[in-house]
Amino acid sequence: NAGVTQTPKFQVLKTGQSMTLQCAQDMNHNSMYWYRQDPGMGLRLIYYSASEGTTDKGEVPNGYNVSRLNKREFSLRLESAAPSQTSVYFCASKRGAGANTGELFFGEGSRLTVL
Amino acid sequence: AQSVTQLDSQVPVFEEAPVELRCNYSSSVSVYLFWYVQYPNQGLQLLLKYLSGSTLVESINGFEAEFNKSQTSFHLRKPSVHISDTAEYFCAMHQGGSEKLVFGKGTKLTVNP
Numbered sequence: 001n002a003g004v005t006q007t008p009k010f011q012v013l014k015t016g017q018s019m020t021l022q023c024a025q026d027m028n029h030n031s032m033y034w035y036r037q038d039p040g041m042g043l044r045l046i047y048y049s050a051s052e053g054t055t056d057k058g059e060v061p062n063g064y065n066v067s068r069l070n071k072r073e074f075s076l077r078l079e080s081a082a083p084s085q086t087s088v089y090f091c092a093s094k095r096g097a098g099a100n101t102g103e104l105f106f107g108e109g110s111r112l113t114v115l
Numbered sequence: 116a117q118s119v120t121q122l123d124s125q126v127p128v129f130e131e132a133p134v135e136l137r138c139n140y141s142s143s144v145s146v147y148l149f150w151y152v153q154y155p156n157q158g159l160q161l162l163l164k165y166l167s168g169s170t171l172v173e174s175i176n177g178f179e180a181e182f183n184k185s186q187t188s189f190h191l192r193k194p195s196v197h198i199s200d201t202a203e204y205f206c207a208m209h210q211g212g213s214e215k216l217v218f219g220k221g222t223k224l225t226v227n228p
Binding site for chain 1: 121151156157159160164205214216219
């Protein structure tokens, strides 16, 4: 029972390089999210997908793009990485859209360092 | 604007002592409130939630939180902590009608022997 799976777990990039973080969930959830976690900042929402085929910006979308490939998968792309994007990235999923559809289930995180 | 404030960034306590982690929220509409816990090098997991009904909610490992609408608070309490409760705790708010879950900045609880 994998839940939410993120790859890679660790990545080091040089400034200007691009990469994609992959996320997949096996719980048949409709909604998926990407957060970044920085010390003393809590979690900040980058992008979310309330349902398959839709994506919306969160609190800190600049420098990122997302793709909801199908119901299971939601990827996050950094087109030209910057040192300010050094962070731990978490993917999460939820059963449905709306505030009362239960809790988020999180992956284990992807630690990204941009030199 | 909606926001979640966790008043303490770090809380050190001794084993078997009581603890309270404070959380206040700001919202002009109905809210749903959550506490998540993050153990070192792991993702977040739900500890407890308030969606509706009884304002006092409990977790399976002895934590409880009370939704106080008049004080816009959702403080987390445990009467006697264990070493294994050492973790970072995040309060989060979900506004009715919004898809976004807003997190506080977290409180690191350290339980010392």
